[in-house]
Amino acid sequence: MGLFGSFFAKFSRNKATPEDIDEFRRVLIESDIGAEFTEEIIKLVEKERAEVLEEKVTEKILGSLSQSARSIELKPAGVTTILVVGVNGTGKTTSVAKMAKLFKGEGKKVLLAAADTFRAAAVEQLSTWGERIGTPVVVGKPNGDPASVAFDAATKATSEHFDILIIDTAGRLHTKNNLMEELTKVRRVVEKVTPIDEVLFVLDGTTGQNGVTQAKSFMEAVTLTGLIVTKLDGSTKGGIALATERTLQVPVKLIGTGEGEGDLEIFEPSAYVADLLTQP
Amino acid sequence: MFESLSEKFSSAFATLRGRGRISESDIDSVAEEIRLALLDGDVALSVVEQFVARIKERSIQALPEIRKSTNQSQEIYSIVNSELVEILGGPARRIRFAKNPPTIIMLAGLQGSGKTTLAGKLALFLKEQGNTPLLVAADLQRPNAVTQLTLLAQSIGVPIHAPEPGNGSGNPVSVAKSGIEIAKSKLFNVVIVDTAGRLGIDEELMRQASEIKSAVSPDEVLFVVDAMIGQDAVRTAKAFEEGVGFDAVVLTKLDGDAKGGAALSIAETTKKPILFASAGEKLTDFDYFYPDRMASRILGLGDIATLAEQAKRAIDGDAAKRLEEKFVAGEEFTLEDFLEQIQAMKKMGSMSKILGLLPGANSAAMRKQIDALDDDELIRTQAIVQSMTPTERKNPKILNGSRRSRIAKGSGRTVSEVNNLVDRFSAASKMMKQMRGGNFSGGMGLPPAMAAGMPSLGSPVNKVPPKKKSRSGNPAKRAIEEGR
Numbered sequence: 003m004g005l006f007g008s009f010f011a012k013f014s015r016n017k018a019t020p021e022d023i024d025e026f027r028r029v030l031i032e033s034d035i036g037a038e039f040t041e042e043i044i045k046l047v048e049k050e051r052a053e054v055l056e057e058k059v060t061e062k063i064l065g066s067l068s069q070s071a072r073s074i075e076l077k078p079a080g081v082t083t084i085l086v087v088g089v090n091g092t093g094k095t096t097s098v099a100k101m102a103k104l105f106k107g108e109g110k111k112v113l114l115a116a117a118d119t120f121r122a123a124a125v126e127q128l129s130t131w132g133e134r135i136g137t138p139v140v141v142g143k144p145n146g147d148p149a150s151v152a153f154d155a156a157t158k159a160t161s162e163h164f165d166i167l168i169i170d171t172a173g174r175l176h177t178k179n180n181l182m183e184e185l186t187k188v189r190r191v192v193e194k195v196t197p198i199d200e201v202l203f204v205l206d207g208t209t210g211q212n213g214v215t216q217a218k219s220f221m222e223a224v225t226l227t228g229l230i231v232t233k234l235d236g237s238t239k240g241g242i243a244l245a246t247e248r249t250l251q252v253p254v255k256l257i258g259t260g261e262g263e264g265d266l267e268i269f270e271p272s273a274y275v276a277d278l279l280t281q282p
Numbered sequence: 283m284f285e286s287l288s289e290k291f292s293s294a295f296a297t298l299r300g301r302g303r304i305s306e307s308d309i310d311s312v313a314e315e316i317r318l319a320l321l322d323g324d325v326a327l328s329v330v331e332q333f334v335a336r337i338k339e340r341s342i343q344a345l346p347e348i349r350k351s352t353n354q355s356q357e358i359y360s361i362v363n364s365e366l367v368e369i370l371g372g373p374a375r376r377i378r379f380a381k382n383p384p385t386i387i388m389l390a391g392l393q394g395s396g397k398t399t400l401a402g403k404l405a406l407f408l409k410e411q412g413n414t415p416l417l418v419a420a421d422l423q424r425p426n427a428v429t430q431l432t433l434l435a436q437s438i439g440v441p442i443h444a445p446e447p448g449n450g451s452g453n454p455v456s457v458a459k460s461g462i463e464i465a466k467s468k469l470f471n472v473v474i475v476d477t478a479g480r481l482g483i484d485e486e487l488m489r490q491a492s493e494i495k496s497a498v499s500p501d502e503v504l505f506v507v508d509a510m511i512g513q514d515a516v517r518t519a520k521a522f523e524e525g526v527g528f529d530a531v532v533l534t535k536l537d538g539d540a541k542g543g544a545a546l547s548i549a550e551t552t553k554k555p556i557l558f559a560s561a562g563e564k565l566t567d568f569d570y571f572y573p574d575r576m577a578s579r580i581l582g583l584g585d586i587a588t589l590a591e592q593a594k595r596a597i598d599g600d601a602a603k604r605l606e607e608k609f610v611a612g613e614e615f616t617l618e619d620f621l622e623q624i625q626a627m628k629k630m631g632s633m634s635k636i637l638g639l640l641p642g643a644n645s646a647a648m649r650k651q652i653d654a655l656d657d658d659e660l661i662r663t664q665a666i667v668q669s670m671t672p673t674e675r676k677n678p679k680i681l682n683g684s685r686r687s688r689i690a691k692g693s694g695r696t697v698s699e700v701n702n703l704v705d706r707f708s709a710a711s712k713m714m715k716q717m718r719g720g721n722f723s724g725g726m727g728l729p730p731a732m733a734a735g736m737p738s739l740g741s742p743v744n745k746v747p748p749k750k751k752s753r754s755g756n757p758a759k760r761a762i763e764e765g766r
Contacts, residue, residue: 151513241513
């Protein structure tokens with residue numbers, strides 16, 4: 003019966019009752035995977051026989067996801083550069099710190115760049131993390147040009163042979179054109195020194211349908227290669243992660259599952275879907 | 283914020299508008315559209331269902347009345363509108379000040395909802411109204427939350443009580459307590475306590491918040507919510523209500539395009555009023571929450587009330603009076619007046635934000651135009667006018683070629699930009715004359731500076747490649763420069 007047993011076991015007869023379907027719809031809607039996709043899945047539920055339902059629904063959801071690799075590939079030689087972007091308050095700086103810790107644990111030489119020069123004390127926040135983890139942090143002047151901090155960091159990373167450079171950027175609402183342009187500039191300037199290998203979009207797991215819109219705008223500005231979904235340790239189901247991945251076909255690579263430095267995991271779609279479909 | 287929601291509502295109503303006579307099935311189909319629109323807008327499912335059911339019931343009940351009306355869709359519109367206002371909290375509520383100061387306001391909410399920034403905004407808002415607020419940094423959890431609040435406090439010139447450096451050490455309860463003591467002895471009339479962000483299920487932090495709450499017995503506990511939150515909003519709000527308890531809600535990040543359905547969900551399920559709305563990174567982007575205005579925005583009716591209020595706040599009373607007198611007396615409208623208007627408009631906020639408040643601003647076509655607006659245009663226009671001599675400003679007719687080239691050099695713009703401005707200005711003052719003559723027939727009734735100061739709306743004329751801007755070292759100032 004598998005992980006979804008608790009839910010699908012209810013459909014004991016050949017067909018789910020309208021009440022069952024309503025209940026299923028509620029679970030899906032409340033997970034934030036989106037009304038449209040929910041209706042697609044409901045159509046499937048209405049059509050399929052009970053004994054294959056679990057399999058078909060899982061197949062449908064997993065099939066809608068990105069087929070790209072979910073790991074962060076490190077280059078065999080030279081510095082692997084990761085740019086971290088997102089709207090305000092999603093947990094970018096914390097995710098950067100967690101990633102640094104992860105790579106450092108693998109014996110890599112990691113450099114951090116605090117290119118969030120806007121929010122009061124953001125630079126200090128990353129510097130504090132850097133001290134805790136034991137990684138150097140390149141900082142700029144408060145309200146300085148974020149692109150220049152990123153440039154300095156890229157230069158340092160290449161000349162001092164770091165394995166990984168992670169650039170933290172200021173949170174910005176995707177509706178602010180000038181700020182999105184600033185991000186494009188960061189990317190352009192860094193790439194004068196070294197290519198950017200990953201652009202990771204940090205998505206707050208509690209976000210609603212606006213998450214997709216956000217990711218689309220960032221996709222246009224800096225071409226995303228992966229998503230980091232944060233705050234999944236709360237009561238949220240984080241269905242917006244699926245909705246975003248499905249729409250953009252950009253894979254969720256990492257998920258933040260707690261406040262500790264080590265609470266960052268590789269995303270496992272099948273386990274996630276199973277969890278999503280399990281009744282709360 | 284509710285852009286897409288209002289767009290969907292608009293299209294749902296557009297189909298109605300085409301009908302001669304509304305039937306029950308028309309109402310059903312509009313209700314279905316509204317249901318989907320609200321779900322897409324992250325309104326909680328249970329709230330959506332109740333809301334849609336009420337709309338249907340009221341519309342069907344009122345059907346005989348509606349049919350008599352000359353504008354049937356308008357009737358349904360107003361039913362939806364009044365239901366929205368009701369859910370969003372009826373008449374706007376104000377902050378409750380304590381009988382014996384200090385009034386204690388405690389902020390609580392999820393991580394990243396914007397509590398610390400909000401603490402700064404609220405302090406500035408209260409200070410501008412003549413209060414003497416004290417900020418208390420009791421978020422000792424997030425790295426450098428204390429530093430962030432300290433910097434904010436400095437930039438708005440509000441005292442702060444931050445005895446602990448934070449970053450995981452120190453006791454927030456005693457910080458909050460000593461903050462209140464200081465406020466009492468130094469006669470601050472409002473205390474704003476910033477607390478650590480938490481996840482709904484984090485019992486430890488939840489307990490900390492309720493400990494702070496019982497230690498300082500706040501007059502208002504404000505639950506801070508990110509407008510972008512999804513279906514989890516209801517669960518989170520309920521968890522906070524049970525674990526900590528709150529009196530009112532503050533919505534943040536309303537300047538994004540999130541549909542903000544959380545506003546509806548939280549208001550409906552907790553029955554707590556939404557007190558403030560925070561939209562923008564500027565510390566002044568903050569105001570009371572107006573349910574009726576929000577409902578109008580959802581329905582795509584624009585937010586004229588806010589626009590008018592912002593204008594009133596920005597334009598200094600004497601200047602407005604002087605201008606009015608000049609206007610009535612039939613005096614010439616000069617570039618000096620124009621400059622004053624530009625400065626007033628700059629105080630109102632970014633052009634795109636102002637225009638976003640107008641009715642119809644949420645349609646896709648209009649949005650595109652607004653997005654294309656260049657807020658720096660005002661700054662450039664101002665630079666050009668400021669490079670003129672007082673005599674030139676009073677009498678632009680004397681602006682010959684050599685004067686124009688001097689002005690261009692002085693303002694760092696091109697001669698053709700100067701020409702363009704002078705042309706637009708003379709067109710605007712002609713318009714003023716016509717208005718005085720009573721010939722003014724239509725348009726949006728924008729003040730001349732508005733009409734003349736934004737050539738980029740709709741016309742790609744005079745598009746100058748953006749120059750590298752210098753940045754101000756002052757965060758507040760920089761935010762203004764960048765139109766954040």
